[in-house]
Amino acid sequence: MTKLKITETSLRDGHQSLIATRLTTDEILPVLSEMDKAGYYSMEVWGGATFDTCLRYLNEDPWERLRKIRAYIKNTKLQMLSRGQNILGYKNYPDDIVEKFHKNAIYEGIDIVRVFDALNDIRNLRKTIETVKAEGAHCQCAISYTTSPVHTKDYYLKLIKDFENAGADSICIKDMSGILLPFDAYELIKAIKKVTKLPLELHTHCTGGIGEMTMLTAVEAGIDIVDTAISPLSSGTSQPATESLCLALRGTERDPELNLNSLNDIADYFKDVMKKYEENGTLNVKVLMTDPKALIYQIPGGMLSNLLVQMKSLNALDKYQEVLEEVPRVRKDLGYPPLVTPLSQMVGAQAVFNVVSGKRYNIIPTEIRNYVRGMYGRPAAPISDEIKRLIIGNEEVITVRPADLLEDSYDRLKEEIGCLAQSEQDVLSYALFPQVAKSFFEKRTQNISLGSH
Numbered sequence: 001m002t003k004l005k006i007t008e009t010s011l012r013d014g015h016q017s018l019i020a021t022r023l024t025t026d027e028i029l030p031v032l033s034e035m036d037k038a039g040y041y042s043m044e045v046w047g048g049a050t051f052d053t054c055l056r057y058l059n060e061d062p063w064e065r066l067r068k069i070r071a072y073i074k075n076t077k078l079q080m081l082s083r084g085q086n087i088l089g090y091k092n093y094p095d096d097i098v099e100k101f102h103k104n105a106i107y108e109g110i111d112i113v114r115v116f117d118a119l120n121d122i123r124n125l126r127k128t129i130e131t132v133k134a135e136g137a138h139c140q141c142a143i144s145y146t147t148s149p150v151h152t153k154d155y156y157l158k159l160i161k162d163f164e165n166a167g168a169d170s171i172c173i174k175d176m177s178g179i180l181l182p183f184d185a186y187e188l189i190k191a192i193k194k195v196t197k198l199p200l201e202l203h204t205h206c207t208g209g210i211g212e213m214t215m216l217t218a219v220e221a222g223i224d225i226v227d228t229a230i231s232p233l234s235s236g237t238s239q240p241a242t243e244s245l246c247l248a249l250r251g252t253e254r255d256p257e258l259n260l261n262s263l264n265d266i267a268d269y270f271k272d273v274m275k276k277y278e279e280n281g282t283l284n285v286k287v288l289m290t291d292p293k294a295l296i297y298q299i300p301g302g303m304l305s306n307l308l309v310q311m312k313s314l315n316a317l318d319k320y321q322e323v324l325e326e327v328p329r330v331r332k333d334l335g336y337p338p339l340v341t342p343l344s345q346m347v348g349a350q351a352v353f354n355v356v357s358g359k360r361y362n363i364i365p366t367e368i369r370n371y372v373r374g375m376y377g378r379p380a381a382p383i384s385d386e387i388k389r390l391i392i393g394n395e396e397v398i399t400v401r402p403a404d405l406l407e408d409s410y411d412r413l414k415e416e417i418g419c420l421a422q423s424e425q426d427v428l429s430y431a432l433f434p435q436v437a438k439s440f441f442e443k444r445t446q447n448i449s450l451g452s453h
């Protein structure tokens with residue numbers, strides 16, 4: 001067996017999981033040269049929620065962040081997380097936007113695009129895979145991992161064959177809720193290794209307290225790459241700590257052989273940065289506490305806290321337990337969608353309505369109707385006729401790829417935003433988050449005319 005490769009996630013999932021993605025570019029830049037010396041296989045630095053957060057809360061241009069990071073990182077591959085047809089947003093975008101967006105990300109320095117679809121519907125990934133490959137970058141296809149009667153080993157093995165046929169360069173098991181049990185991981189990885197020669201990566205979270213155990217069995221099963229975060233941005237709802245894993249494997253044949261002095265310096269730097277987030281309350285101690293309920297209800301930690309907020313606002317906290325038990329039933333009704341954005345929010349909202357209104361599917365959010373209409377893609381298990389009738393009556397369910405119903409929109413959006421957009425990248429920011437991007441552009445124009453920097 002060869003040495004284990006490490007993807008460092010602190011600059012994307014690490015701060016997304018612990019401090020709501022609030023690291024600023026100014027906080028990131030000073031440590032990059034040291035990170036470039038650590039010997040990581042890759043660094044995940046872009047995509048996921050980082051794009052939205054830059055524009056919405058940090059008054060930063062996410063494209064500029066990427067450009068600046070690339071300027072410092074000369075030896076390490078840069079990686080982003082894409083939601084495929086949803087790009088970095090929460091709905092399907094037309095093909096021209098998907099293509100232009102990924103092209104620009106690669107142009108600005110992304111080497112590896114990790115792409116996933118919330119429903120594991122390969123049709124929602126094809127356009128992204130095709131674009132990434134055409135641009136000469138590495139396309140990693142990720143399984144959105146979940147458990148259900150239909151999410152069997154065979155289901156995942158078939159998905160991997162689909163990924164391979166679609167042109168994937170590597171595969172990731174993306175356990176976004178941290179529910180992949182150590183020995184299930186071992187078996188799954190062994191089985192995957194038998195059907196494909198593509199490199200295999202594991203992404204998990206420590207939420208339920210088993211992240212490190214799962215990572216160790218994965219290493220024993222022959223995983224090629226794992227995702228870890230530098231210690232101050234690790235554990236809790238984030239990934240296992242980079243240094244700890246390196247120390248645990250020291251001297252073994254899987255030793256990642258990272259530069260431990262660099263790791264120490266990087267950790268010292270981030271310890272300092274995290275003080276600010278601890279003091280201003282952004283780092284909530286709850287995200288660092290082990291939450292085994294994530295394993296019992298198979299509900300991601302973030303979704304549990306969302307449910308609590310929702311129940312509180314409805315003055316129905318006494319029904320919390322009932323809602324927790326309703327979630328798996330709604331999931332079953334809807335064909336067992338993995339509980340990942342945006343499906344986790346949708347399933348949670350429906351479960352709350354079912355319990356609080358006293359009658360199941362008495363109140364149905366538009367998103368759930370659209371889901372049943374097939375607008376998000378195909379669920380792993382078919383939705384029963386009874387549930388379909390209850391939610392959309394006699395309406396037809398679409399059978400085409402959802403994005404086939406969308407017309408190319410770049411030219412229209414470019415005209416719509418006018419001279420507020422100064423580049424193709426601005427138009428793409430506008431395509432993803434219209435209001436947020438527009439107000440960012442307006443502030444930028446104002447600053448220029450005031451002569452400030």
Ligand code: CO
Nearest residue numbers: 013176203205
């Ligand atoms: Co994650």
